[in-house]
Amino acid sequence: MGLGSTFLFNQTIISSTNEEVKDSELIPSSDETNKEISRILQKIKAELQPNYNIAVIKTKYPSNTIVVEVKGSQKYLTSVEKDIENSVKKLIEGTILNEHLISVTKYVSSFKERERLNEIHSELLAKTETLLKELQVFDEVIDIKSQYQKSITIETKIKGTDQYVQSKMKEIEKEVKELLNTQKFNSISKIQGYDVSVKNVDN
Structure with missing residues (x-):
């Protein structure tokens, strides 16, 4: 991806609807790069929100993943995750996020639920990468x-x-x-x- 090897701790780039989400992640330290990523995330949010119950869109590093968190039941998530993934793929074509993985997950608000979700995401990522x-x-x-x-x-x-x-x-x-x-x-x-x-x- 060529995003560089210098990172900042305890930050994440987030495009959120109404929720403020804090996550301990690594992100590229270049202000110019961060602004471009934020712009892309805002564009993705604007395209997805009219059709889906989007809670949060963010990037996670060092896994280089775009995470789309969806509000609703597991049944609803299953019914829309493929469409959302395909839409995001098209929207990031030709951008600096073009090679990022895409993860569509259920939005959770409690700390324990979010920790569990992070564990699941890390396990799936490790399995896929291996x-x-x-x-x-x-x-x-x-x-x-x-x-x-x-x-x-x-x-x-x-x-x-x-x-x-x-x-x-x-x-x-x-x-x-x-x-x-x-x-x-x-x-x-x-x-x-x-x-x-x-x-x-x-x-």
Whole structure:
């Protein structure tokens, strides 16, 4: 991303609707960069608010993640998270946040709930980063989606005959399942309960 390696402690860049949120995070120290990030977050908020119950939009560092917190039930979150993620992806194209991860989560107001949410986010991030690193041998892998303690979906872009595509998808799925049984994932709670699937996106 080229955002630099100097950071400030105990700050986060936030675009909030009505709630003031404090988070101990690391953010780029350049005032110019921070202003640009704030401008992008405000633009995202303006685009999303008319259609979704957005509580907070912020960036988290050093994980380089855009976090969109949504007010409402878990059912509501599940129904809108994919649309929100796709919208944010389009809005950050060509910006300094272009390579950031996107996390759509349920907004919680209590400290204990927020701490638990941060733990879940950190665990999912660690799992995703480890998988991406281990799957670098597969050029076809383009993204990994996870639902906490439920599922892992490997998104691929495989070209070729249907037979080749299916064969490669099975190969990647087998590799992921084997990786989840290694010591690298011992720290992930209930890792054996994750359903693993591979989805090939349209060419």
